[in-house]
Amino acid sequence: MLPFIAKRTTTLVTAVVVSSFAVFLIPYFTPGDPVRKIIRSRVNGDVVDDASVQSLSLSLGLQDPLMLQYFRWLGRMASGDMGLSHVSRTAVAEQVLPALAVTLSLVVFSLGLAVLVSLPLGIAAGLRPGRATDKVITTVTQSFIAMPEYWVAPLLVLVFALKLSVLPSAGWAGPASMVLPAVTLALRPISYFTSAVRSGILEASAAEHVPAARARGLSQAQAVLRHVVPNGLVPLSTLFAVWFAGLLGGSVIVEVIFAVPGMGRLLFNAVINSDVPLAQGGVVVVVALAVTVTTLADFVHRLLSPTVEGSYA
Amino acid sequence: MNNILEIRDLEVRNLRQHDAPDGGKDGRTAGPDGVGAGAAPLVRDLSLAVGAGEFVALVGGSGSGKTLTSLSCLRLLPPQLGITRGSIRAGSLDVTAATEKDLTALRGGQVGMLFQQPKRMFNPSRTIGQHLAEPLRIHGGLRGAKARAAALEMLHDVGFADPHRGVRSYPHQLSGGMAQRAMTALALAGRPQLLLADEPTSALDKMLEQQVLRLLDRERQERGLGVLYITHNIASVAAFAHRILVMDSGSIVEAGPAGRILARPQRDYTRELLAASQLAPGSRRRPPPAEREVLTLTGVHKKFGAHRRRSHLALENVNLELKRGEILGVLGQSGSGKSTLARAVVGLEKVSSGTIGRHLDERGGKLDRATTAVQLVFQEPHSSFDPRMTLRSSMEAPLLRRAGLTAEARARRIADAMAEVELDESMLDKRPGQCSGGQLQRATIARALLLDPQVLICDEATSALDALTQRTVLNLLLRLQREHRLSLIVISHDMDVVRYMCDRVAVLLDGRVIEVAETQAFFTRPAHQHSRALVEAAIPCRGDHLQSLLHQEPRQERSAGQRPERPAAGEEPAGVSAAH
Numbered sequence A: 001m002l003p004f005i006a007k008r009t010t011t012l013v014t015a016v017v018v019s020s021f022a023v024f025l026i027p028y029f030t031p032g033d034p035v036r037k038i039i040r041s042r043v044n045g046d047v048v049d050d051a052s053v054q055s056l057s058l059s060l061g062l063q064d065p066l067m068l069q070y071f072r073w074l075g076r077m078a079s080g081d082m083g084l085s086h087v088s089r090t091a092v093a094e095q096v097l098p099a100l101a102v103t104l105s106l107v108v109f110s111l112g113l114a115v116l117v118s119l120p121l122g123i124a125a126g127l128r129p130g131r132a133t134d135k136v137i138t139t140v141t142q143s144f145i146a147m148p149e150y151w152v153a154p155l156l157v158l159v160f161a162l163k164l165s166v167l168p169s170a171g172w173a174g175p176a177s178m179v180l181p182a183v184t185l186a187l188r189p190i191s192y193f194t195s196a197v198r199s200g201i202l203e204a205s206a207a208e209h210v211p212a213a214r215a216r217g218l219s220q221a222q223a224v225l226r227h228v229v230p231n232g233l234v235p236l237s238t239l240f241a242v243w244f245a246g247l248l249g250g251s252v253i254v255e256v257i258f259a260v261p262g263m264g265r266l267l268f269n270a271v272i273n274s275d276v277p278l279a280q281g282g283v284v285v286v287v288a289l290a291v292t293v294t295t296l297a298d299f300v301h302r303l304l305s306p307t308v309e310g311s312y313a
Numbered sequence B: 001m002n003n004i005l006e007i008r009d010l011e012v013r014n015l016r017q018h019d020a021p022d023g024g025k026d027g028r029t030a031g032p033d034g035v036g037a038g039a040a041p042l043v044r045d046l047s048l049a050v051g052a053g054e055f056v057a058l059v060g061g062s063g064s065g066k067t068l069t070s071l072s073c074l075r076l077l078p079p080q081l082g083i084t085r086g087s088i089r090a091g092s093l094d095v096t097a098a099t100e101k102d103l104t105a106l107r108g109g110q111v112g113m114l115f116q117q118p119k120r121m122f123n124p125s126r127t128i129g130q131h132l133a134e135p136l137r138i139h140g141g142l143r144g145a146k147a148r149a150a151a152l153e154m155l156h157d158v159g160f161a162d163p164h165r166g167v168r169s170y171p172h173q174l175s176g177g178m179a180q181r182a183m184t185a186l187a188l189a190g191r192p193q194l195l196l197a198d199e200p201t202s203a204l205d206k207m208l209e210q211q212v213l214r215l216l217d218r219e220r221q222e223r224g225l226g227v228l229y230i231t232h233n234i235a236s237v238a239a240f241a242h243r244i245l246v247m248d249s250g251s252i253v254e255a256g257p258a259g260r261i262l263a264r265p266q267r268d269y270t271r272e273l274l275a276a277s278q279l280a281p282g283s284r285r286r287p288p289p290a291e292r293e294v295l296t297l298t299g300v301h302k303k304f305g306a307h308r309r310r311s312h313l314a315l316e317n318v319n320l321e322l323k324r325g326e327i328l329g330v331l332g333q334s335g336s337g338k339s340t341l342a343r344a345v346v347g348l349e350k351v352s353s354g355t356i357g358r359h360l361d362e363r364g365g366k367l368d369r370a371t372t373a374v375q376l377v378f379q380e381p382h383s384s385f386d387p388r389m390t391l392r393s394s395m396e397a398p399l400l401r402r403a404g405l406t407a408e409a410r411a412r413r414i415a416d417a418m419a420e421v422e423l424d425e426s427m428l429d430k431r432p433g434q435c436s437g438g439q440l441q442r443a444t445i446a447r448a449l450l451l452d453p454q455v456l457i458c459d460e461a462t463s464a465l466d467a468l469t470q471r472t473v474l475n476l477l478l479r480l481q482r483e484h485r486l487s488l489i490v491i492s493h494d495m496d497v498v499r500y501m502c503d504r505v506a507v508l509l510d511g512r513v514i515e516v517a518e519t520q521a522f523f524t525r526p527a528h529q530h531s532r533a534l535v536e537a538a539i540p541c542r543g544d545h546l547q548s549l550l551h552q553e554p555r556q557e558r559s560a561g562q563r564p565e566r567p568a569a570g571e572e573p574a575g576v577s578a579a580h
Helices: A002-024 A034-043 A050-059 A065-080 A092-127 A132-145 A149-163 A176-207 A209-217 A219-234 A234-250 A252-257 A264-271 A277-302 A306-312 B066-075 B100-106 B128-140 B144-157 B161-168 B176-188 B208-223 B256-264 B270-276 B340-344 B391-400 B405-420 B425-429 B437-450 B465-482 B497-499 B519-524 B529-537 B543-550
Strands: B005-015 B045-051 B054-060 B079-090 B111-114 B192-196 B226-231 B243-248 B251-257 B294-303 B312-323 B325-332 B355-357 B374-377 B454-458 B487-490 B503-511 B514-519
Touching: A002 A065, A002 B192, A034 A050, A050 B325, A050 B487, A065 B340, A092 A132, A092 A176, A092 A219, A092 A252, A092 A264, A092 A277, A132 A176, A132 B487, A149 A176, A149 A252, A176 A209, A176 A219, A176 A252, A209 A219, A209 B111, A219 A234, A219 A252, A234 A264, A234 A277, A234 B543, A252 A264, A252 B519, A264 A277, A306 B519, B005 B066, B005 B226, B005 B251, B045 B054, B045 B066, B045 B226, B045 B374, B054 B208, B066 B079, B066 B192, B066 B226, B111 B176, B128 B161, B128 B176, B144 B161, B144 B176, B161 B251, B161 B487, B176 B208, B176 B437, B192 B208, B208 B226, B208 B529, B243 B270, B251 B256, B251 B270, B256 B340, B270 B465, B270 B514, B294 B340, B312 B340, B312 B374, B312 B487, B312 B514, B325 B340, B325 B497, B340 B454, B391 B425, B405 B437, B465 B487, B465 B497, B487 B497, B497 B529, B503 B519, B514 B519, B514 B529, B519 B529
Parallel strands: B054 B226, B054 B243, B111 B192, B192 B226, B325 B487, B325 B503, B374 B454, B454 B487
Antiparallel strands: B005 B045, B005 B079, B243 B251, B294 B312, B294 B355, B503 B514
């Protein structure tokens, strides 16, 4: 296990460093001179004289070698100093962290919901494949894939907020306001999770060790509970991590529609306003978190299926 | 006698007779022994009894209904099959009329079961200890520390040198032999009176097979365990069985005391089984191989793993040559490097150092001769074909790379190859799941022949087949070898196969070639100690030897002071049975 952890942790750090370098390079590849942008955002004027550009870029250390700038920047990032937003002139960290908290709670809530729904559905469908239950469950959950969020969200708002007036239509105040965005976000994971659990269970039930367990005196229910379900859920751990990582920065549509002050909306606005420091800070945090989550999922996967040993370590 | 199992007039049928045999959809076969739908019963009029302390062998080719019979005893038939007639009594329990609750006490409690592929019969994500805990709790009422102590004792009893490590091990960390021992411990954990052993050693080499058989025999002698031992290899049980029942197409065709069956079989089928299980050596006349070599291996090393500590030398300084038209046998226990050698010769594995020289004939084509002139026939026929492709598309794939072959020419070649291996052309449109192991193995050979090879490497090509099918496939290989002037490398753990087929024998031990000799000389005077152990484990099982075998002492017992065995990770050393 130890070499496995060491190896995966090395991969994690490498991934973060490499992707942060790409993020660091953003201003060099986007049109326009970043220094002029900064000055323009500070003085609110259109005319920028070359002398002040020169002096500012000197004071910012922009004349130094690229790698030196990068490591300086990485050091500041690591210590939590992500610079100032061009637009709001406030510290990036102060915007990123609350947004991250919002998105995290939204993602945890919606994926938790997805797991709660898809576990029983997937297990029920997988244990009796081809039966009516399986067909209904599969058809319904598969149809979720084809429902885009920008269509589901207004529909839910129409029914639960406007018609029934049981839930707020937008905003971020208390658990009630989380329900509609979380449900919208959960639909597609539900369909993927259900189908993963279903096929996992199908495969696990076909394993020859299941009848062998029954020959030891386990009842059908015991055999399913001990030898089918745990083995059948292994693929879900990986899929969960992929979705978790993806939704951290990818819940833009839902956050915009429901006016949720999360990461997706923050990054969206940062890009629209070409607020480079904000975008950089946000992306680095999201990437670091996403990579960490996937690595954790690898550990969990490894714990659930000990045969993985050979292929990684 | 006090019978602990009594089966009367058993009949097993497929309950869904109208189902079309559906192997194509998911590539799986319908059930054990490839059971398809059909009007005829799969087992019929079967009666047998096993007494306490008795060792009964149920012998038959694949598909004869042996497995169904044993599954019936626990009422664990697949859902589409059912017992339609007859009765089964285990002790005082009427199995055919028993409630689920009674059956739970029966399964693993009164009657234990051993399976063919021990590794696949364990849940890969649970330790051996967690497995053992189940029967100990269900049948012994043991939990916690008591269950743990009992598990340790069980593993010690079946020959684990380090039971503490054993309970912590996951199935994949055990060797084949150790896995079968663990499976034996698991089957015996509920202190059964009867053990159903369904080909528990067919996937093991001869030495390990003898160890498992001795282990069962000891349980039989010590506490009167009754054993119903199912096998396709009549010779393997000759030394242990009291009675032998021969099964063919669902019913028992011959039964009697083991000595009588082995010495004077009445039925042709029994004679065939006997003949197949002891491949008579030297029964063929072959011209001596030409002097010219087609393959030369010089100082071949193969190292796996880049890490200093974890790297493992799979092949160490291997020097071998294969002459044109020769059949070379490569013997060795599992893990000795046989398959690595095969893969290296074909070019699937890069060697770490040394050279493999191919000196091939210029027969026609020039392109990719070097890569296709050496072909490999794999062990597991079912996994060497893509389950989703028809045999035709699988076989056509390598031909598509050949320039200048029209679709017609390809079809003709495939048809010719199928005729060569005596398979009907209609097989071509089936998927692997719809074919039997023997048919698929022929198709594998046909596929290898398509590319007009000069060297054919058979890596345990018949180990997964039952004795009868094995014999026909071996004879097929011999005929092809003769007609096509092929050179063959036959890799096997089965001494009989090697003795039957080969001109020369090379023995591998831990990646090194420890002996190369003419077959005849090798089997009469094996030079190396390990070779002697291998040859001795392949007991010549004839009826007239039975009595001497029954009274023979287990070979090569170690002296009392010596450490009995290496830890579980390695393969078991020769002859160290569980009899300590």
